[in-house]
Amino acid sequence: MDKKFSNKAINFLKKEGFYVILFICLCIVATVALLTAKNNKDQSAQLQKSNAIEQKQAKQTAKTDKNPSSTYDNALQVKKNSRTSANAEQKTSKEVANSMSTSFQKPVEGIIARGFSEDPVYWNSTGTYRPNLGYDIQTDLGKPVFAAMDGKVEEVNTATQDGVEIIIDHQNGLKTVYSNLDPNVKVNKGQMVKKGSVIGIVGKSTLRSAYEKYGNHLHFAVLKGKEFVDPGKYIKY
Known part of the structure; x- marks a missing residue:
């Protein structure tokens, strides 16, 4: 099956x-x-x-x-x-x-008779060579001298080789020095002064440059910290 x-x-x-x-x-x-x-x-x-x-x-x-x-x-x-x-x-x-x-005012009206020089230059007054750490600005005797900028009178020196001298601290790291002034200064130590205010007049108190050919002048210097610097960085004549 x-x-x-x-x-x-x-x-x-x-x-x-x-x-x-x-x-x-x-x-x-x-x-x-x-x-x-x-x-x-x-x-x-x-x-x-x-x-x-x-x-x-x-x-x-x-x-x-x-x-x-x-x-x-x-x-x-x-x-x-x-x-x-x-x-x-x-x-x-x-x-x-x-x-x-540009904030400095001219400290006195005049012309630059001897510029800033760190290298020694000849001085007729002393018959020697030495630097000129500022400007000698030729001007007239008795010309007013102005504060270059606001500040505080740090010193009024009456017996330096550069003559009667005023130092102003501008409290910004800069100081200005005004020398060969008349003894009759217009400010006192510690006094606050304004830019352009009269601080004295040009005199004949210098010993170091009394007999230079350019005659009457203001010696103007600028201190930055403890170093003298060229005033030409701050004023123009």
């Missing part, structure tokens, strides 16, 4: 085998198509969800740009204020520098 059943099965496969295989292939194709369609549907749904999220974020960004936060405004204000402050400081520093370079 088994042999007979087997023969029938073999005969069936021989006759209908093609259709069986075709049916199996169709089932496989259908299964693959179904799976592919499902996968495409899932991807489409994911893409739509992603697009929706991007659109929502774009709307939020546009709203933020239209209405900036107070923090952003504050940051801009701080940045603007910082720039304004820096510009103001630069302007102030520049104004101070300009003021320092």
